[in-house]
Amino acid sequence: xxxxxxxxxxxxxxxxxxxxxxxxxxxxxxxxxxxxxxxxxxxxxxxxxxxxxxxxxxxxxxxxxxxxxxxxxxxxxxxxxxxxxxxxxxxxxxxxxxxxxxxxxxxxxxxxxxxxxxxxxxxxxxxxxxxxxxxxxxxxxxxxxxxxxxxxxxxxxxxxxxxxxxxxxxxxxxxxxxxxxxxxxxxxxxxxx
Amino acid sequence: xxxxxxxxxxxxxxxxxxxxxxxxxxxxxxxxxxxxxxxxxxxxxxxxxxxxxxxxxxxxxxxxxxxxxxxxxxxxxxxxxxxxxxxxxxxxxxxxxxxxxxxxxxxxxxxxxxxxxxxxxxxxxxxxxxxxxxxxxxxxxxxxxxxxxxxxxxxxxxxxxxxxxxxxxxxxxxxxxxxxxxxxxxxxxxxxxxxxxxxxxxxxxxxxxxxxxxxxxx
Numbered sequence: 268x269x270x271x272x273x274x275x276x277x278x279x280x281x282x283x284x285x286x287x288x289x290x291x292x293x294x295x296x297x298x299x300x301x302x303x304x305x306x307x308x309x310x311x312x313x314x315x316x317x318x319x320x321x322x323x324x325x326x327x328x329x330x331x332x333x334x335x336x337x338x339x340x341x342x343x344x345x346x347x348x349x350x351x352x353x354x355x356x357x358x359x360x361x362x363x364x365x366x367x368x369x370x371x372x373x374x375x376x377x378x379x380x381x382x383x384x385x386x387x388x389x390x391x392x393x394x395x396x397x398x399x400x401x402x403x404x405x406x407x408x409x410x411x412x413x414x415x416x417x418x419x420x421x422x423x424x425x426x427x428x429x430x431x432x433x434x435x436x437x438x439x440x441x442x443x444x445x446x447x448x449x450x451x452x453x454x455x456x457x458x459x460x
Numbered sequence: 461x462x463x464x465x466x467x468x469x470x471x472x473x474x475x476x477x478x479x480x481x482x483x484x485x486x487x488x489x490x491x492x493x494x495x496x497x498x499x500x501x502x503x504x505x506x507x508x509x510x511x512x513x514x515x516x517x518x519x520x521x522x523x524x525x526x527x528x529x530x531x532x533x534x535x536x537x538x539x540x541x542x543x544x545x546x547x548x549x550x551x552x553x554x555x556x557x558x559x560x561x562x563x564x565x566x567x568x569x570x571x572x573x574x575x576x577x578x579x580x581x582x583x584x585x586x587x588x589x590x591x592x593x594x595x596x597x598x599x600x601x602x603x604x605x606x607x608x609x610x611x612x613x614x615x616x617x618x619x620x621x622x623x624x625x626x627x628x629x630x631x632x633x634x635x636x637x638x639x640x641x642x643x644x645x646x647x648x649x650x651x652x653x654x655x656x657x658x659x660x661x662x663x664x665x666x667x668x669x670x671x672x673x674x675x676x677x678x
Contacts (some may be wrong), residue, residue, distance in 0.1 A: 339491075341493070341494050341495055353510060354672070360493070362493055364492050402504060404505070404649055
């Protein structure tokens with residue numbers, strides 16, 4: 268974790284002097300869908316996905332930056348849960364609150380004044396809270412993971428200095444405390460650049 | 461130049477305000493734990509446990525205790541809740557029907573059966589204390605930097621029914637031991653109407669057997 272923070276800090280410190288055109292700021296909202304083993308726990312998609320993006324252009328078509336996201340996956344189910352030597356049933360509320368803080372890198376294609384395609388990836392720390400409520404009881408697991416998130420997206424101009432932002436990315440985390448997490452994000456947002 | 465700076469500053473502030481407002485709205489709307497309980501029955505749970513080394517053979521017979529034992533907490537008697545006996549017969553009947561439906565044969569003499577099934581109920585009052593701080597910002601006048609906390613004390617009553625199945629072929633009268641290859645626990649809030657309590661008990665006992673298919677002798 269300290270290494271990640273140090274890497275992020277180094278990147279920002281080494282960035283060129285700030286000017287409005289060098290930076291890309293954005294706020295996003297989107298849809299999340301669990302994948303892999305995470306989908307066995309929560310299969311419902313969620314619109315509780317909020318993110319902030321900051322990117323610094325180190326060349327006209329390349330940026331590095333930070334991405335912070337808050338994703339809530341949740342599901343209400345009455346599915347009986349099999350455990351070693353038994354089973355438990357009842358209405359369950361299953362939650363995953365994930366907070367990825369990623370160092371990102373992106374490459375852009377297309378005209379600066381028109382629609383731009385970008386591809387890139389984020390790498391960094393994921394704080395994840397997994398909580399299962401059943402009956403009057405709750406089980407919570409708080410874990411930190413290392414993870415990465417490849418992504419592809421579009422930046423679409425629509426006037427002034429604000430532009431539309433659409434992207435899709437896939438999060439994949441390492442295992443911690445017996446859990447690893449995977450999910451898709453499809454996000455829309457507004458960016459200034 | 462100053463006008464240009466002022467223009468950039470106002471745009472930046474507007475952007476910060478828009479993002480800040482968005483963040484505030486999203487945080488308020490989302491919450492970490494969406495979803496809600498729509499009925500007290502959604503707080504009911506059924507937990508079952510079994511001995512994976514036990515072999516369930518056919519034909520099997522059972523002796524069902526003719527009384528539901530109402531257990532009390534002797535360590536902290538103030539937390540006991542007196543349970544109604546109005547549902548005892550229902551509990552016995554539902555348990556008997558579930559065992560018969562799985563192919564077990566009832567014996568009326570305890571010693572001649574393969575399994576002895578006991579029923580135990582427990583009512584408990586639970587207490588919760590929430591501590592919260594009523595003010596943001598500085599300061600609560602008269603308290604300096606100290607924010608006086610507010611304590612919310614709440615209580616709720618829960619009932620638990622235990623169904624235990626003992627293997628009478630493993631009685632060790634010297635060591636005072638007997639194997640318990642299966643048990644079930646039904647837990648939920650007390651205080652619902654008689655008809656709803658009856659429905660919850662019936663559903664819970666049936667579910668205990670549904671989620672224990674290994675009980676059906678092969």
